[in-house]
Amino acid sequence: MAEIAGGEDRRHEFKRKIVNPESIAGEIVAFANSDGGVLYIGVEDDGKIAGIEDSETVFQTLANICRDRCIPPVSPMIEQYRSEDKDIVVLTVLRELNRHKPYRTAGGRFYIRVGRVKKDATGRELIRMAQSAGELHYDETPVIGTGMSDFSMSAFETYHRLQFDMTVEEHLSQSGISMEKLLRNLRLLNEADGEKMLSVAGLLIFGNEPQHFLPQSRISAVAFAGKDEDSDILDRREITGRLPQIIEDARIFLRRNIRSPAIEHGFCREDIRLYDEKSLGEAVVNAIAHRDYSLSGSQIRIFLFSDRFEVRSPGGLPNAVTLENIRLGMHAERNRAVVNLLTHLGYMSAVGTGIPRLIIRLSRLLSGREPEFEIVGEELRLRIWSVSR
Structure with a gap:
C-alpha cells in the first residue's frame, strides 16, 4: 500500500498490535481533534507488514474503543486488507464525520496530532477546537480587565439609533430594562468573578481602545x-x-x-x-x-x-x-x-x-x-x- 510506504506522518500511524486500549484511543482522539487520519494495525513502526492473527477480534476491539473509550464516540471507517499475504486492519477517522470537538479519551486526555506523534492539547487549543465545532463563540467571552469605562456610549448610541430607530434612553424607558440587561442581551457585556466586563465583540465594535486589550x-x-x-x-x-x-x-x-x-x-x-x-x-x-x-x-x-x-x-x-x-x-x-x-x-x-x-x-x-x-x-x-x- 502506497500510504504505508510513505511512513508515519501527521495523518498516518502504525501499530504492531493492540496492547493498551487507552493508548489506541489516544491515537484515534488525536486524529479526530485534528484533520483526521489513518491508523494501521499489523504494521511495524518502520512500515514493515507484521500482520495480525485474528482480524475479526481486532476489528471489534477498535469499534469498541471508538464507542466506549473516546468521548464523545468517534465514528470511524474500519476495513480489513491483505498485504504481503498478511492481514492488517485499517481504521480511518474522517474530519467530515467527526465534528463534535474536542474529543477526549476515557482516561481524560485531550490529544491532537503534531507531526508523527500525538500531544496533549493546550487550553488555548481546546478553546479553538470548541470554536471550530460551533460549541463556543470566543467573541462572546469576557475581556479580562475591561469595564464600562472602556465602552463608548456615543458609538453605541449611533448603532442603537440605526438598529432600533430610537435613542438608548427611549429604549430603556419603553422596555423597562436596565442598561446592563440591554448590553447583556446584545452579548456586549459579560461577567467573570463577579465583575462586569466587555465581551470581545463589545470591545471590538464599541470599545474606546480595542487594541489596548486585543x-x-x-x-x-x-x-x-x-x-x-x-x-x-x-x-x-x-x-x-x-x-x-x-x-x-x-x-x-x-x-x-x-x-x-x-x-x-x-x-x-x-x-x-x-x-x-x-x-x-x-x-x-x-x-x-x-x-x-x-x-x-x-x-x-x-x-x-x-x-x-x-x-x-x-x-x-x-x-x-x-x-x-x-x-x-x-x-x-x-x-x-x-x-x-x-x-x-x-x-x-x-x-x-x-x-x-x-x-x-x-x-x-x-x-x-x-x-x-x-x-x-x-x-x-x-x-x-x-x-x-
Missing part, C-alpha cells in the same frame, strides 16, 4: 512595488480602532494605493479599473468578521502587489467549511456577535452569499481569473488578481 485586532496593510514581499514597499500602515473604523481605513488605504493606468483616446483619457471595489471590500469585511480573535499573536494582513491583492486571515476555516465549499457560499459563524453587529451596521449581508456573489463572480468578470483560496498553517489566504496590463 492588539491582534489591528490590520497590517502593505503596498509593494512588485509581485512579491521582497520588492520595495510603497506604503505601509497599521490600521487600528473599532472594527467599523478599521474597515473604512482599509478601504482608504486600498483606494490610495491602487494606481489605475489609463488609455489616451485623442483628447480623452480612459481609466482602467484594476479591481472591483465591492470584491475587495467584501474580502476585507469577511476577514474581519470571521478571523480567529483568540490567536493573540496574529493580525489580519493586507498585501497589495503589482499584480494581485491578498488578505491573510488568522485561524483557518471554521467547522464544516472547506476550501471547496467556501466557493459555493458555505459559511459558519465563528464570531456570532461580531457578524450580527456588522450586519446591523450595513457592512455585511444576512444572506451569506458574499464570497460567490461578490468576491468570485465580480473578480472573475473584471480580471478573467478566479480568486484563489489557500490554507497556509493557521492562516486563510485569499488572492484576487488584478486586470492584466
Whole structure:
C-alpha cells in the first residue's frame, strides 16, 4: 500500500498490535481533534507488514474503543486488507464525520496530532477546537480587565439609533430594562468573578481602545512595488480602532494605493479599473468578521502587489467549511456577535452569499481569473488578481 510506504506522518500511524486500549484511543482522539487520519494495525513502526492473527477480534476491539473509550464516540471507517499475504486492519477517522470537538479519551486526555506523534492539547487549543465545532463563540467571552469605562456610549448610541430607530434612553424607558440587561442581551457585556466586563465583540465594535486589550485586532496593510514581499514597499500602515473604523481605513488605504493606468483616446483619457471595489471590500469585511480573535499573536494582513491583492486571515476555516465549499457560499459563524453587529451596521449581508456573489463572480468578470483560496498553517489566504496590463 502506497500510504504505508510513505511512513508515519501527521495523518498516518502504525501499530504492531493492540496492547493498551487507552493508548489506541489516544491515537484515534488525536486524529479526530485534528484533520483526521489513518491508523494501521499489523504494521511495524518502520512500515514493515507484521500482520495480525485474528482480524475479526481486532476489528471489534477498535469499534469498541471508538464507542466506549473516546468521548464523545468517534465514528470511524474500519476495513480489513491483505498485504504481503498478511492481514492488517485499517481504521480511518474522517474530519467530515467527526465534528463534535474536542474529543477526549476515557482516561481524560485531550490529544491532537503534531507531526508523527500525538500531544496533549493546550487550553488555548481546546478553546479553538470548541470554536471550530460551533460549541463556543470566543467573541462572546469576557475581556479580562475591561469595564464600562472602556465602552463608548456615543458609538453605541449611533448603532442603537440605526438598529432600533430610537435613542438608548427611549429604549430603556419603553422596555423597562436596565442598561446592563440591554448590553447583556446584545452579548456586549459579560461577567467573570463577579465583575462586569466587555465581551470581545463589545470591545471590538464599541470599545474606546480595542487594541489596548486585543492588539491582534489591528490590520497590517502593505503596498509593494512588485509581485512579491521582497520588492520595495510603497506604503505601509497599521490600521487600528473599532472594527467599523478599521474597515473604512482599509478601504482608504486600498483606494490610495491602487494606481489605475489609463488609455489616451485623442483628447480623452480612459481609466482602467484594476479591481472591483465591492470584491475587495467584501474580502476585507469577511476577514474581519470571521478571523480567529483568540490567536493573540496574529493580525489580519493586507498585501497589495503589482499584480494581485491578498488578505491573510488568522485561524483557518471554521467547522464544516472547506476550501471547496467556501466557493459555493458555505459559511459558519465563528464570531456570532461580531457578524450580527456588522450586519446591523450595513457592512455585511444576512444572506451569506458574499464570497460567490461578490468576491468570485465580480473578480472573475473584471480580471478573467478566479480568486484563489489557500490554507497556509493557521492562516486563510485569499488572492484576487488584478486586470492584466
